[in-house]
Amino acid sequence: MHASARQREILHRLLVDGYVEAKELAASLGVDTSTIRRDLDALARTGQVQRTHGGARPVLGRAVDVPYATKKSERVKEKVAIAVAAASRVRNGDTVILDSGSTTYEVAVALRHKKRLTVITNDLRIGKFVATLPDVRLLVTGGELLGSVFTLVGERAVSFVEDYNADWTFLGADAIDPVAGITNTNTLEVPLKRAMIAAGDTTVVVVDSSKFGQRALAKVATLDEVDLILTDAELPEDAAQAYGDHVVRAPITTPSPGEETTAEAK
Template structure:
């Protein structure tokens, strides 16, 4: 984001971008952010103070660092604002296959949250998830049948993980599983930043007749720490048209690209 664009950014958007940089790089510099957003350094310092008070940053001389001093999982507060239009379009396309009476496993994440939004008006669905935000959304749907995993909470992303969550999904036989992904690569397959989520994601794939990975185009041709699955272990990949045609060809016929409003 350049300075000319920064002047049109709201306070909330600016702070979300600062959080995103913190969790990507582990550190932000107030002077650099001032130039990037076209605001005074005193404004940036106030932003950083707010993030410190909320427990999302630690102040350093001239800037701030991520809690713990290293890059972490990108928190939900960032993810839910990033590429929202793409995620809504991806969810609408992916869920067109779901029919009344089906059972649906929903992985945690901001794109799968949009999947839940798209599915909540289809009657007689059974939902199985490890995402607290998704569970809260669906719990308000009349006559919904909802199963929520137990396990250890990953606070920043509202995700339940661990052996209990893994075992929980192994007890189900669902129609569909919708999974998010931190990164996808034509050779490395589907990878994830946090190793604790991997066994749960694999259990989700095994629990469903059909598995669909929903991920916006920014996630492609990149790799993160932990391998979740090879591409041929899932049935469909749904992304947006922001993914270049030549790159999309590497993923074969299981990849579907959808248009979105810009």
């Protein structure tokens, strides 16, 4: 296959999947990984893709569904700051719904010292972590697995959540915009996210500052349908003002020597 044909195929897969990995492309297209890397570099030079470690994604400004393996290593300090702020609001004995995602995973880690919690989640990685915590009741939804993001979705997951009431729902988001509201890159997760909003007495969107001012394919909720948006302090104050009173910016702090962080707790 000629380079131009390969690059068209790469762009097509990027449009469909939202992310491409060099090793997978090389195997499926029958070329060396070094060849794919050169293709990706060429596409990046012309502004058609954004290079990542081991692959590529669409250019910034368009929200995409990125595999968990990539998301978990990005903006870690920001996500930890958001998680600490989120966990500080939860009381011992509360029931907490944790949506899937790398930021909500950090919320799970930050909740590790709380007592008598009940945690409901559709994220298998969160479920695995929470299962190791003492004095926590864990409920994991059923449903169909979205493998790259370890997320359970579908009618069974929705009906499961609808059977419960929670003190808190911590919701992830792919994009947030003052007009479009909270949006997601795929439609499969939307019904479950809406069920989580309905089940929680208080819904808090936990999302790092890079997601603001973006729009994704599927609408999840308007800003008025959630109670709070927790983000990190890298969101400029003037940008936060566009979202009214919904946004709280968590400070990013450097731990003191010997102090445990949520990332280290994993």
